[in-house]
Amino acid sequence: MSDPPATRSGPGRVLVAVYAVFALAATARATVQIATRFEEAPLAYLLSALAGVVYIVATVGLARGDRASYRVAVASCTVELVGVLLVGGLSVVDPAAFPDDTVWSRFGSGYLYVPLVLPVVGLLWLRHVARIRSSHVTNETS
Numbered sequence: 450m451s452d453p454p455a456t457r458s459g460p461g462r463v464l465v466a467v468y469a470v471f472a473l474a475a476t477a478r479a480t481v482q483i484a485t486r487f488e489e490a491p492l493a494y495l496l497s498a499l500a501g502v503v504y505i506v507a508t509v510g511l512a513r514g515d516r517a518s519y520r521v522a523v524a525s526c527t528v529e530l531v532g533v534l535l536v537g538g539l540s541v542v543d544p545a546a547f548p549d550d551t552v553w554s555r556f557g558s559g560y561l562y563v564p565l566v567l568p569v570v571g572l573l574w575l576r577h578v579a580r581i582r583s584s585h586v587t588n589e590t591s
Contacts, residue, residue, distance in 0.1 A: 476501030530568035
């Protein structure tokens with residue numbers, strides 16, 4: 450019997466690519482902001498750096514696809530979703546607290562809401578892969 454699909458197969462490849470782009474974009478943006486204008490909006494820039502790290506971890510977890518990486522990907526997508534909902538909500542309720550945007554400000558509106566949609570798609574893909582793996586294991590033992 451063939452191996453079950455990895456998180457990086459099929460649509461997972463596109464997901465890994467999008468995560469990699471966001472990891473690069475968020476990390477690069479935060480690095481420049483922290484290095485050149487940190488005093489203007491330290492909270493926003495540190496949150497962007499955190500988002501970049503979360504995207505990097507999610508990218509690696511999705512790309513590797515083994516059991517441990519699967520758990521890391523689920524955890525990082527969950528942290529990302531909580532982060533975008535929390536920061537998005539706070540940036541709408543108290544915009545003065547965020548004098549400059551983060552990746553997650555206003556639910557990722559500066560990035561066409563991809564930061565809001567991406568963790569949901571990531572978690573759905575991970576769930577899909579888990580179901581296929583589960584049925585693959587069930588079929589092998591039958």
